[in-house]
Amino acid sequence: MISKDDIFNIKTHAEFEALALDVFRFQFENNRVYRSFCDLLYKHPSDIKCLTEIPFLPIQFFKTREVLSSLNKVEKIFTSSGTTGSTTSKHFVTDLSIYEESYLKGFQHFYGNIEDYAVLALLPSYLEREGSSLIYMVDDLIQKSDHPESGFYLNNLQDLTETLKSLEAQNQKTLLIGVSFALLDLVEQFQFSLKHTIVMETGGMKGRRKEIIRQELHDRLKKGFGVNQIHSEYGMTELLSQAYSKGSGIFECPPWMKIITRDTEDALTLLQQNKTGGINIIDLTNMNSCAFIATQDLGKTSENGQFEIIGRFDNSDIRGCNLMAL
Structure with a gap:
């Protein structure tokens, strides 16, 4: 069973990767929305050997589904601001601690x-x-x-x-x-x-x-x-962690959070560092919802794990991903 202590005591990339794979397997088994998404991609835990093979759930699912990996009582529902008439994201939190x-x-x-x-x-x-x-x-x-x-x-x-x-x-x-x-x-x-x-x-x-x-x-x-x-x-409604920049828009994540970029035209292809792409986030504190999220932000990462946010996708849906109809 994954615990808070496991998440907040991560010291190395190897520890992060091992825990991320554990969280992926747990969420595949316990999160119906994420499981359906992985099934559509024909991605099964037996196929996933490293961090970069884990599927990232498009963030729009938080607008239309209850993205939950826990059967515990929901303690709080965080909602996004949204413009008038638009659908807001909802993050169902079962453990506020x-x-x-x-x-x-x-x-x-x-x-x-x-x-x-x-x-x-x-x-x-x-x-x-x-x-x-x-x-x-x-x-x-x-x-x-x-x-x-x-x-x-x-x-x-x-x-x-x-x-x-x-x-x-x-x-x-x-x-x-x-x-x-x-x-x-x-x-x-x-x-x-x-x-x-x-x-x-x-x-x-x-x-x-x-x-x-x-x-x-x-x-x-x-x-x-x-x-x-x-x-x-x-930070965002769909996350339980924040990254911070101390200047020049260069952000750093806490040890339990990681940013990866994806190709803007092919959402399933990840990019090397220093190339602009869609921002994918691993937030291991999201173990009771979904820890692997494809956002609508554009940015790029550097070799030391820092990242920049450059803008947002032009259109409301993430291009290159036609797997929204679950």
């Missing part, structure tokens, strides 16, 4: 103890709806930081500005995490010179502004906040 351990250990891995930080969250578009996994994570980080100034800010940018400047004056390590359009709103109204604050964007204009390329976004935010780098968080 895995998610909590994932984001706490992930943050610790990249940034150290959350108790050392004041956490300020500028996530209006997420706060305005139910079911956001990002809000669940950030709310817990705020609680765990145990700092009196930590909290959410909706439209009260003046209050946020005063809090940021007060924390700076105290030399307090601070995490400001925000959605892109709200961070731009902030620096267009106020000017900062932050020395003790990590500014982290979670991506997306959420229909509030025209989309701009990451370089332009980061340049404007760096200038407005007076910082050398803009950090980024990469």
Whole structure:
């Protein structure tokens, strides 16, 4: 039986690969949606000898099916934002403690103890709806930081500005995490010179502004906040883990998560490093749903396991994969 300890104690690539194969076999046997998908591809555990042979489930299945590998009671349903009238993704989570351990250990891995930080969250578009996994994570980080100034800010940018400047004056390590359009709103109204604050964007204009390329976004935010780098968080409703970038849009995964790229015209063909393709994610904390997901993001990986996100597929369906009709 696969345990949380197995996942969070991974130290080497060999350990990751061995556990990924175990998770694949478990999900093949226990996840009806994933099993049907593998059957359509004629992929059976007896055929799968290494990591790169494991099939990746197109992420759209989270919009139309209950993607579950567990018979335990669902503790929480995380939902994607989606545009008006569109179908949202649903991630049925049967063990919230895995998610909590994932984001706490992930943050610790990249940034150290959350108790050392004041956490300020500028996530209006997420706060305005139910079911956001990002809000669940950030709310817990705020609680765990145990700092009196930590909290959410909706439209009260003046209050946020005063809090940021007060924390700076105290030399307090601070995490400001925000959605892109709200961070731009902030620096267009106020000017900062932050020395003790990590500014982290979670991506997306959420229909509030025209989309701009990451370089332009980061340049404007760096200038407005007076910082050398803009950090980024990469996560999604369908995952229970996050990757982080400490600048220049170069992301790293925690030890239990891995990115692989696929050919944009042939979803079953994987690419070498440094070639742009569709992003496939292995997130072993998804052991109770599906750990192997083909996303709609485009990017490329490097030899050291880092990756970049370049954009998204033009059309709503992933090209090269006509196996959606289960």
